[in-house]
Structures are given as C-alpha cells and as structure tokens.
Amino acid sequence: MTIQKEQDDIFLPEGELLTLCYDFLTGHGLSPSQAQALAEILCKAQRDGCRSHGLQRLPGTIETMAHPAFNHTADPQPVELTPAITRIDADYGFSTLAARRGLPSLLANAKQIGIGVLAVNNGFHSTALWPVVEEIAENGFAALSMNPTHDWVAPAGGRRGALGTNPIAFAWPRTNHPPYVFDFATSAAARSDIALYRQEGRAIPEGWGLDAQGQPSTNPANVLAGAMLSFGGHKGAALATMIELIAGPFIGDRTSRGSAAFGEGASAAPCHGELFIAFNPAIMEASNRDAGFPQDNAEDLFTRITDQGAHLSGDRRYRARALSAKKGIAVPKALYEKILGMMAFSGPVK
Amino acid sequence: MTIQKEQDDIFLPEGELLTLCYDFLTGHGLSPSQAQALAEILCKAQRDGCRSHGLQRLPGTIETMAHPAFNHTADPQPVELTPAITRIDADYGFSTLAARRGLPSLLANAKQIGIGVLAVNNGFHSTALWPVVEEIAENGFAALSMNPTHDWVAPAGGRRGALGTNPIAFAWPRTNHPPYVFDFATSAAARSDIALYRQEGRAIPEGWGLDAQGQPSTNPANVLAGAMLSFGGHKGAALATMIELIAGPFIGDRTSRGSAAFGEGASAAPCHGELFIAFNPAIMEASNRDAGFPQDNAEDLFTRITDQGAHLSGDRRYRARALSAKKGIAVPKALYEKILGMMAFSGPVK
Numbered sequence: 001m002t003i004q005k006e007q008d009d010i011f012l013p014e015g016e017l018l019t020l021c022y023d024f025l026t027g028h029g030l031s032p033s034q035a036q037a038l039a040e041i042l043c044k045a046q047r048d049g050c051r052s053h054g055l056q057r058l059p060g061t062i063e064t065m066a067h068p069a070f071n072h073t074a075d076p077q078p079v080e081l082t083p084a085i086t087r088i089d090a091d092y093g094f095s096t097l098a099a100r101r102g103l104p105s106l107l108a109n110a111k112q113i114g115i116g117v118l119a120v121n122n123g124f125h126s127t128a129l130w131p132v133v134e135e136i137a138e139n140g141f142a143a144l145s146m147n148p149t150h151d152w153v154a155p156a157g158g159r160r161g162a163l164g165t166n167p168i169a170f171a172w173p174r175t176n177h178p179p180y181v182f183d184f185a186t187s188a189a190a191r192s193d194i195a196l197y198r199q200e201g202r203a204i205p206e207g208w209g210l211d212a213q214g215q216p217s218t219n220p221a222n223v224l225a226g227a228m229l230s231f232g233g234h235k236g237a238a239l240a241t242m243i244e245l246i247a248g249p250f251i252g253d254r255t256s257r258g259s260a261a262f263g264e265g266a267s268a269a270p271c272h273g274e275l276f277i278a279f280n281p282a283i284m285e286a287s288n289r290d291a292g293f294p295q296d297n298a299e300d301l302f303t304r305i306t307d308q309g310a311h312l313s314g315d316r317r318y319r320a321r322a323l324s325a326k327k328g329i330a331v332p333k334a335l336y337e338k339i340l341g342m343m344a345f346s347g348p349v350k
Numbered sequence: 351m352t353i354q355k356e357q358d359d360i361f362l363p364e365g366e367l368l369t370l371c372y373d374f375l376t377g378h379g380l381s382p383s384q385a386q387a388l389a390e391i392l393c394k395a396q397r398d399g400c401r402s403h404g405l406q407r408l409p410g411t412i413e414t415m416a417h418p419a420f421n422h423t424a425d426p427q428p429v430e431l432t433p434a435i436t437r438i439d440a441d442y443g444f445s446t447l448a449a450r451r452g453l454p455s456l457l458a459n460a461k462q463i464g465i466g467v468l469a470v471n472n473g474f475h476s477t478a479l480w481p482v483v484e485e486i487a488e489n490g491f492a493a494l495s496m497n498p499t500h501d502w503v504a505p506a507g508g509r510r511g512a513l514g515t516n517p518i519a520f521a522w523p524r525t526n527h528p529p530y531v532f533d534f535a536t537s538a539a540a541r542s543d544i545a546l547y548r549q550e551g552r553a554i555p556e557g558w559g560l561d562a563q564g565q566p567s568t569n570p571a572n573v574l575a576g577a578m579l580s581f582g583g584h585k586g587a588a589l590a591t592m593i594e595l596i597a598g599p600f601i602g603d604r605t606s607r608g609s610a611a612f613g614e615g616a617s618a619a620p621c622h623g624e625l626f627i628a629f630n631p632a633i634m635e636a637s638n639r640d641a642g643f644p645q646d647n648a649e650d651l652f653t654r655i656t657d658q659g660a661h662l663s664g665d666r667r668y669r670a671r672a673l674s675a676k677k678g679i680a681v682p683k684a685l686y687e688k689i690l691g692m693m694a695f696s697g698p699v700k
Contacts, residue, residue: 085464087634089638113463121640142600151654154658158660159658162651162658168589172592182592184585184588231585231586232581233582238663239518242522244648244651245648246492248648252634252635254642255650279596283432285599288471288601288623301513304512308505309508310504310509310512313591
C-alpha cells in the first residue's frame with residue numbers, strides 16, 4: 001500500500017466523505033446496503049493514510065460494476081455450514097458487504113469453540129483486508145485473512161504468471177492498545193505501484209518482475225505485460241501458493257487463474273473468494289500457566305520490538321488516523337474534483 | 351534445510367536406521383514411546399534428503415535430555431477443549447510424541463466440522479514440521495503448522511533479536527500425487543546454515559544478519575552473537591510476529607523470548623508450543639460450482655507452475671524418497687560412526 005505525500009489536499013470530516021462515497025456508488029446504481037459497506041471501508045483506508053486503497057479506488061468501481069456478471073443488488077446472507085464454518089455468497093456484488101454480514105457468525109463461532117472460519121464467495125474485491133481483521137481483533141480475537149487476485153505473479157524459478165499478488169492480513173487483540181495489524185501483498189510490490197512507476201516514466205527496482213520473455217526487467221510496462229515476482233523469493237512464492245489453495249479451492253472458490261479467466265475482457269476488480277479465520281485466545285489462556293499469562297507474553301514481544309526503535313505494523317495507520325480525527329481526512333484536491341465530476345446525479349454533494 | 355552432497359555415505363534400510371535411532375534414544379533413557387516417535391521423524395528427514403533435520407540431530411538430543419526440566423518419560427494425552435480445539439501437553443518431553451498422539455483428534459475434528467486445531471504445549475522441539483503436515487494431507491486435509499523458536503531474529507528496522515526463526519509448514523492433499531508440502535524458516539537463513547559457514551570459515555551472504563552492534567555483517571560468528579534477519583524484509587518479519595502470537599500466546603505457550611529464557615544456560619533444543627491447523631476441503635467443495643471443482647482448480651495451479659519448469663515445493667523430497675527406497679537411506683559415514691560411538695550400551699546394533 002502506497003502512502004503518498006500530502007500535496008494539494010483538502011480535508012473533509014469523516015461523515016462528509018462517507019456521504020460522498022455513498023452517493024457516488026448509489027448514483028451509479030449500487031444498492032444502499034452494498035454502497036454503505038464499500039463506502040465505509042474506502043473511507044477507513046483514506047482516513048488511515050492508506051491512499052492506494054482509499055478514495056482512489058472509487059472511480060474504478062464504475063468499471064467493476066460494468067462487468068456483465070456484476071450484481072448491483074446482491075443481498076448476501078450467511079449460512080452456517082458447521083459450528084466452525086460460515087459461508088456467505090457475495091453473489092457477484094462487492095465482497096465488502098458479504099464480509100460485514102458474515103462477521104457476527106464468525107465472532108460467535110470463535111467465541112464458542114475457539115476458532116471460526118468465514119468463507120466469502122464470488123465477490124468483486126478491491127479493498128484492503130486490514131479494516132476487517134482489525135475489527136475482528138477489536139472484538140478480542142486474533143484474525144487471519146487472505147485472498148487470491150489475478151495470476152500476475154511468476155512462481156519461484158518460473159517465467160510467467162501463475163499466482164496472484166495474494167494479500168495476507170493478520171491482527172492480534174491488545175489490552176491497552178489498538179490491535180497489532182499487518183496486511184501485505186505476497187508479490188514483491190503492489191501492481192498499482194508498478195503502474196505508478198510507468199506513469200512517472202521511472203525504472204522499477206530489480207526483483208519486482210520479469211518481461212514477457214521471462215527475463216528480469218526494470219521496465220514497468222514490460223513487467224506489467226510480463227510477470228511480477230513474489231517477495232522473499234521461493235518462500236514468498238510458497239506462501240502465495242498456500243493462499244491460492246486455502247482462500248481458493250478450500251473455500252470452494254477460484255484460484256487467481258480462475259479469477260483472471262472470469263474477468264477476461266473487463267476492467268473489473270478481481271472476483272474471487274476471501275478467507276477469514278478468527279482465533280479466540282481465551283480458550284487456552286488458562287491451560288498452561290507454566291508459560292506465563294498469554295497477553296503479558298504478547299505485550300512483552302511488542303515492547304521488545306518497539307524498545308529497539310523498530311516498526312510495529314499498523315502503527316503508521318493509527319498515527320494517520322489520529323491526525324485525521326484532528327484535521328479531517330485528507331483527500332487530494334484533484335481526486336476529489338474527479339470524483340465530483342463522475343457523480344451520476346446533478347446538484348451539490350450533501 | 352540444507353541438502354548436502356553425497357560424500358562418503360553409507361546406505362541403510364529404513365528399518366535398520368529406525369532401530370539405530372530408537373536404540374540410541376532409549377539407551378540414553380528416553381521412554382520407548384517417545385523414542386519411537388522421535389526416531390520416526392528423524393528417519394523421515396534423512397530418507398527425504400533433508401539432512402539438517404535428520405540423523406544429524408541425534409547427538410544433540412543428549413544435550414536436550416540434559417535440560418533440568420526434561421521429562422524422559424513424558425506420556426502426553428490429548429484433551430478436547432472444544433469440538434474444534436485439541437490441546438496436548440508434551441509435558442517437557444520431545445514434542446514429536448505429543449504431535450503424533452494429538453493427530454487423531456485433529457483429523458476427527460476437521461472431518462466433522464471442517465477445521466481442527468491441535469495445540470502442543472511444553473515440548474522440546476528439534477524436528478521438521480513437514481512430516482506432520484504431509485501426514486495430515488495424506489488423510490485428505492490441508493494443513494498448516496508453525497512454532498516459535500528462540501529470539502535470535504531482529505524485527506524489521508531493529509538491531510537485536512526479538513523474534514524466532516519461526517518455521518511455517520503447509521500441505522495440500524492431491525488426488526493422484528503425494529501432497530504439495532512446504533516448510534521454511536521465516537529467517538533469511540537457518541541458524542544451522544550460518545553455523546556451517548562459520549565452521550567452514552566462509553563469509554555469509556549479505557542480508558542474513560547483524561552483528562552485536564546492530565550493523566549488517568557477513569561474518570557468521572558475529573551474526574550468531576548478534577541477530578539474524580527475516581526473509582523478505584518487513585513482510586517476513588511480520589509473518590514471524592504472527593507465528594510468535596498464534597503459535598505462542600494463542601495456544602497458551604511461550605514466545606521465542608520465553609523459550610530462550612526457559613532454555614538459558616542449557617544447550618537444549620527450544621522448548622515451546624506448536625500449532626497445527628487442519629482444513630477439510632470437502633466441507634465447501636459442493637457449495638459453489640460456479641468456480642469449478644476445487645481439486646481441479648488446485649491441480650490446474652500445480653500444472654501451471656510445473657509446466658513452465660518451475661519448482662514445486664516438496665518435490666525434491668519426494669525424489670530423494672524414491673531414491674532412498676531403491677538404494678537405502680544415505681547416512682554420512684562419519685555421522686554414522688559418531689552415533690555408534692555415542693550409543694549408551696555395548697554390543698552391536700540390532
């Protein structure tokens with residue numbers, strides 16, 4: 001996720017930003033419930049300084065909604081397959097509403113039996129995973145989430161795409177702090193970052209991708225036409241393969257190849273499944289006092305990381321959030337005007 | 351895991367190797383059931399060409415068994431905490447017997463409700479995770495496993511150890527092939543590899559570690575006295591942090607720091623918890639036929655990886671296994687003689 005510098009930003013209260021997104025989406029035909037869920041998650045990203053997954057994604061939703069299979073009025077309902085597993089079919093709407101509606105069942109199962117799985121199927125997905133895992137952690141559970149994307153990434157030692165950029169997000173509930181949260185793509189760089197280099201006419205760093213002949217390249221256009229590479233060599237590629245499998249076939253959904261095939265010809269966001277797992281630390285916390293109190297051990301770990309001046313994943317977002325609460329949420333003026341110009345109704349934004 | 355070249359190897363039938371390990375361990379006071387479980391897993395690693403986790407680990411078991419807390423007669427019994435979660439206390443023996451005894455409950459839960467968690471607590475651990483996840487996959491389930499170790503690894507942007515080398519292993523059941531399996535440390539290199547460079551007087555590659563002052567170093571001795579680094583920069587470090595938390599506090603067990611504190615002064619293998627999760631692909635395979643048949647999608651992914659000549663994790667081990675079945679299991683002659691010299695009884699090996 002690229003965090004861009006402030007430049008010609010305007011600052012909006014959260015409520016106004018939400019209304020802007022909601023009106024944009026409903027104006028383009030999206031149902032109120034879907035628009036609300038998507039608007040919320042885009043605003044959270046913008047609020048937390050994660051601009052690549054914020055309002056910048058709003059114009060592209062028009063292309064996603066133009067996919068022949070897109071369902072503007074999808075009304076996903078969770079189904080409890082087992083005491084541990086909840087499935088919810090996003091029914092070819094955006095995946096955000098499905099994830100939101102599946103959460104209560106996921107949390108109830110994790111509370112009851114220590115672990116819960118939420119499988120979201122058939123959702124168009126273009127938003128960050130961290131707001132969802134953060135919310136699960138705010139309810140007292142650890143959370144893991146992942147999904148395939150499109151098969152842009154070469155396997156280790158390969159020459160062409162077979163794996164997705166496959167993000168993985170994790171959150172851990174803390175007692176006197178907001179949750180520990182990370183969310184990263186298993187590709188060396190985000191596809192949107194490579195596109196940004198192309199736009200700016202700059203060479204990308206070595207190790208990000210291959211050209212169409214399978215040779216290492218620092219030309220962003222050639223890499224976008226060729227294949228991206230995993231982070232961390234064969235280990236990152238192995239992890240991306242795991243994500244293909246447990247956030248694909250395990251939940252009865254597409255791999256990144258299947259998602260790309262489904263999206264062929266359209267400029268829509270990838271349509272695929274999403275896996276969420278919630279872990280309840282309370283189930284085992286009293287079982288092994290030899291090891292000390294679990295939350296104390298977790299806090300000791302965080303302290304040992306921050307005491308040496310090292311970065312704790314998620315803290316940058318919390319700092320941006322605090323700033324947004326004070327100053328309003330920063331939106332690039334150009335993006336704001338672009339969005340206003342693309343609104344599907346006349347008249348001022350409420 | 352280092353796969354060394356054949357040099358001055360002898361070749362032994364699997365049964366003979368098992369007996370050698372079993373006799374070695376029982377001769378040093380380990381209970382028959384613990385010795386059997388540990389011998390089996392060491393022999394599997396040796397058989398599959400994964401020598402760093404094979405018989406090479408046998409001499410070191412004497413140091414582990416000398417830890418004041420080590421329990422030679424630990425007799426772990428699984429406890430089903432919930433329909434999804436089984437806990438088994440290794441009771442300060444080796445963790446291998448506990449993992450083995452917990453498997454039936456893990457598999458039954460995954461079969462019944464789609465997912466199962468096995469938490470192994472308080473086990474001395476020095477063996478590879480992949481034989482266990484492979485076995486889970488042979489039963490038809492995907493499997494994920496991880497554990498903390500000792501806090502040798504610096505966090506991203508840090509200068510000293512806070513995280514373990516924290517391995518993660520995964521397996522996926524295939525229909526007409528042995529399972530897809532990976533198992534890797536989240537450190538840039540294995541600690542044993544760095545020790546090997548030191549032994550051979552060679553400089554280690556850049557990116558593997560820091561000296562005691564927190565500066566990048568290619569001197570293996572300085573890095574062993576300083577801090578190791580994660581694979582894949584901040585993403586690998588984030589993953590290692592997740593492993594600390596869900597294979598530590600979530601299962602009521604030690605972080606890598608806690609394990610190091612527990613081991614202080616002894617040359618024992620790290621004592622900590624291990625997390626196993628089994629996923630049942632059958633639960634959701636019929637729920638979303640839009641996406642195609644799950645196992646077909648998984649096989650298509652594997653084909654797209656191997657068709658371009660790329661490496662599929664685990665295949666190297668299967669090739670070594672086939673060779674061992676034909677020629678016997680290769681053991682370096684020097685290691686074999688060292689082990690014979692360390693047997694705790696007189697007389698020939700059965």
